[in-house]
Amino acid sequence: MIGHCDCNNFYVSVFRVFMPALKGRPVGVLSSGDGCLVARSNELKALGVPNGIPVFQLAPDIRRQTVLLSSAYALFGEMSRRVVATMRATTGPVEPYSIDEQFIDLAGLSLEALQAHAEELRQIVQLSTGIPVSIGVAPSRTLALSVEKQTWLEARSSLFPDLCK
Amino acid sequence: MLTPYPGDASCSCEHSSGHIDILGQSVGQSRHALPLMSGEVRAGFPIHADAELDRVLDLTEHLIPHPSASYFCRAKGDSMEGHGIYDSDLLIVDRSLAPVTGDIIVVALDGELTCKQLGRWHGQPALLSGNPAYPPIALRGVECETWGVVTHNIHAHRGRGRR
Numbered sequence: 001m002i003g004h005c006d007c008n009n010f011y012v013s014v015f016r017v018f019m020p021a022l023k024g025r026p027v028g029v030l031s032s033g034d035g036c037l038v039a040r041s042n043e044l045k046a047l048g049v050p051n052g053i054p055v056f057q058l059a060p061d062i063r064r065q066t067v068l069l070s071s072a073y074a075l076f077g078e079m080s081r082r083v084v085a086t087m088r089a090t091t092g093p094v095e096p097y098s099i100d101e102q103f104i105d106l107a108g109l110s111l112e113a114l115q116a117h118a119e120e121l122r123q124i125v126q127l128s129t130g131i132p133v134s135i136g137v138a139p140s141r142t143l144a145l146s147v148e149k150q151t152w153l154e155a156r157s158s159l160f161p162d163l164c165k
Numbered sequence: 166m167l168t169p170y171p172g173d174a175s176c177s178c179e180h181s182s183g184h185i186d187i188l189g190q191s192v193g194q195s196r197h198a199l200p201l202m203s204g205e206v207r208a209g210f211p212i213h214a215d216a217e218l219d220r221v222l223d224l225t226e227h228l229i230p231h232p233s234a235s236y237f238c239r240a241k242g243d244s245m246e247g248h249g250i251y252d253s254d255l256l257i258v259d260r261s262l263a264p265v266t267g268d269i270i271v272v273a274l275d276g277e278l279t280c281k282q283l284g285r286w287h288g289q290p291a292l293l294s295g296n297p298a299y300p301p302i303a304l305r306g307v308e309c310e311t312w313g314v315v316t317h318n319i320h321a322h323r324g325r326g327r328r
Contacts, residue, residue: 021276
């Protein structure tokens with residue numbers, strides 16, 4: 001079995017670790033040069049703001065209530081490294097897939113153990129790094145990614161539905 | 166070695182004491198093992214120094230068992246002096262530990278990070294300071310979240326005030 005782990009709204013979550021005042025507010029992180037939105041908090045997604053839009057296209061009323069932050073790639077890279085290091089100390093082989101995604105080898109675990117292990121891993125990463133993550137578990141990388149994507153708004157772990165039949 | 170704190174909105178608040186600045190990540194890879202003197206240095210009567218230097222100690226390893234979950238923070242203000250934490254002391258904060266009563270913790274309170282002791286007040290869980298000028302904060306009905314547990318406090322005895 002393969003687990004796919006995605007850090008929820010990663011760039012926003014990194015800033016929230018160090019700036020607790022951002023919790024519960026619409027927050028957007030901008031691309032290099034502050035051109036486009038590259039990360040949105042759930043609150044900003046709920047306002048209907050699509051990913052990647054140029055910041056000048058944000059409606060004035062949305063922009064007024066949103067905290068917009070410049071990217072801090074050295075910090076994002078360090079927090080990504082911490083997420084991977086925390087996982088490696090907790091579970092089997094971890095394969096970084098992007099700055100905010102990892103595949104995890106979960107071979108040899110029973111169904112119940114998979115569910116419990118994915119949930120434990122999620123909680124340990126949240127505690128140690130402050131970053132909320134979602135984990136999807138399925139027989140292949142592609143399916144694991146697709147399972148995880150169905151829960152992307154919440155930090156939780158889930159199994160490929162066919163496994164549970 | 167240290168990544169500066171991002172953004173311009175600082176976690177700390179100048180007008181209130183006991184708040185902290187996050188200085189950066191703790192780097193676990195540095196290796197500076199120094200000889201560890203066997204025997205103890207007693208506060209009081211001097212003892213005959215038994216200067217065996219065959220063991221070494223790496224301070225980073227000793228102080229930071231969980232480098233991926235640890236941060237250095239600079240303490241600000243006088244609210245924790247009763248616990249031996251003085252203005253501009255360096256705190257080592259471990260996020261991976263579950264806080265227990267009596268721990269010195271960094272806590273997110275009203276959107277800001279602040280250093281307090283997790284304790285009890287009138288039989289209720291509360292955040293305590295180490296200075297009577299800062300009254301306890303009862304935790305009931307207060308939205309706050311433990312950010313990390315302060316495991317060590319590095320206090321400079323020479324050149325205090327200079328960073």
